[in-house]
Amino acid sequence: MKYPNTKKLITEKALDYFSNHGYAGASIRQIARAVGIRESAIYNHFKSKEDIFLAILSEYKSRSLTKKILNDELLDELDNPGKFLQDFAGRLVNYWNTPNERKFIRLLLMEQFTKVGSLELSVSEYVNELRGICRLIFSEMIKNNIAKKYDPDILAEQFTALLFLIRTEHLSREEKNDINIVLEIIKKHVSFFWNSIKV
Amino acid sequence: MKYPNTKKLITEKALDYFSNHGYAGASIRQIARAVGIRESAIYNHFKSKEDIFLAILSEYKSRSLTKKILNDELLDELDNPGKFLQDFAGRLVNYWNTPNERKFIRLLLMEQFTKVGSLELSVSEYVNELRGICRLIFSEMIKNNIAKKYDPDILAEQFTALLFLIRTEHLSREEKNDINIVLEIIKKHVSFFWNSIKV
C-alpha cells in the first residue's frame, strides 16, 4: 500500500466487488470507479474482465494453508495434544477470518457452479488441504498411542466438516465481534472431539 | 405438467438459470426462450425479474424437511437406532439430491451474500431445521439410555456438519452415479458416529 500499484489496486477492488455481487454482478465500471480511474484505463493492466478474475484466482491458488497454520511454535505443543488441537483450530479460524480470506471463500462459494473461463473452483479443493493436514495429525496421534485406534480418515473428515460448517455460517455477518463467538463454538467442539478420541 | 401453466413454467426455467449462472448472470431473455415465449410475455406473470426470484424463494421457504424425511415408516425403526440413523441419513441425502432441491442449495450458496431484494438467504436457516431434528433424535436416544450421555447439541452439530460438507462437495458434479458414492461415504460416517455414541 506504500507504493500504490494500480494493477494491484484493481485486483483488490475487483475482489471486493466480485465477493459481494458475484462475477456477473460486478462491473468493470464499478471497479474502475472504486480504484479511481476510468474503465478504459483498466484495459492497460488487464485484457478483459475474465483476466482480472483469473488474476485473483491465481493469487488464491498460490496460498499454502500449511505454511500459514502449522509453524514450529505450534508443533512444539504436540506433547500436549488437547491444547495443540485447540490452538490449531483457533489459528485456522483466525486465518479464515482475515479480510481477503473471507472474500476468497465467499467468491468460491458463489462461483463454484458457474465455471467462468473454464477454470475449476471447487469446495473440495478448498477443504482438501485441511483434510490432509488433519489426517496427518490424527495418524500421528494414533501411532503415538495418544488417540484411540480409529480410522484417521474419518476423524479428519469430521474435524474438517465441523470447522467448515461453522465457518460457512459466519461468512455473511460482518460484525467484528463475531469471530469471538465462532472461536467459542469451535473451542467447545474441539474439546468434545478430543475427549472422545483420546486414550 | 399435464396442464402446462406458464407461470409455473417460468419459475421452473428461472430456477434452472439462476442456479447455474446466479441471479445477476441469468437474463429474462434466456428464461423466456427456455419457456418458449417472448420476454415481454413474462411481465404478464411477474412484474420484474426480482419478482420471479422472490416467487422461487417463497416456494423454497414453504418446504418442510421434517415432513419429507421423518415419516411413520422411519419412526418405526427407532428400536433399532443404528439402522434408524442410517436410514435417516440416507433419506436426507436422497431428498437433497432431488433436482429441485439441488438447484435450491446451489442458488442458496450463490446468493447468500448478495441480498437481492432485501431478502435474507442464509445457510444457517437451511441447516437449522436439520440441526433441530438431530437434536431431538439424540436427546431421545440419551434419555432412553441408548446413547451415551453426551451434549445432544454437540452431537447434532457434528452430525449436521458431516452431512452438509459431503452434500456441498457433491453439488457441482452432475453424474447420475454420484449419489451412490455419496451414500457410501455417508454410510461409513454414520456407522462410525453411531459406534462412538452408543451405550
Added chain:
DNA sequence: GTCTATAAGGAGATAGAC
C-alpha cells in the same frame, strides 16, 4: 396472454489524443 416494436440505459471493449 402473447406478440412486435421500442425505449433507456448499462455492459465489455477499442481508438486515438495527451
Added chain:
DNA sequence: GTCTATCTCCTTATAGAC
C-alpha cells in the same frame, strides 16, 4: 498510463396491436 469518445451488444421494462 490515463483520458475522452465511441462502438456494439445486451439488459430490464413498457406500449399497444391482436
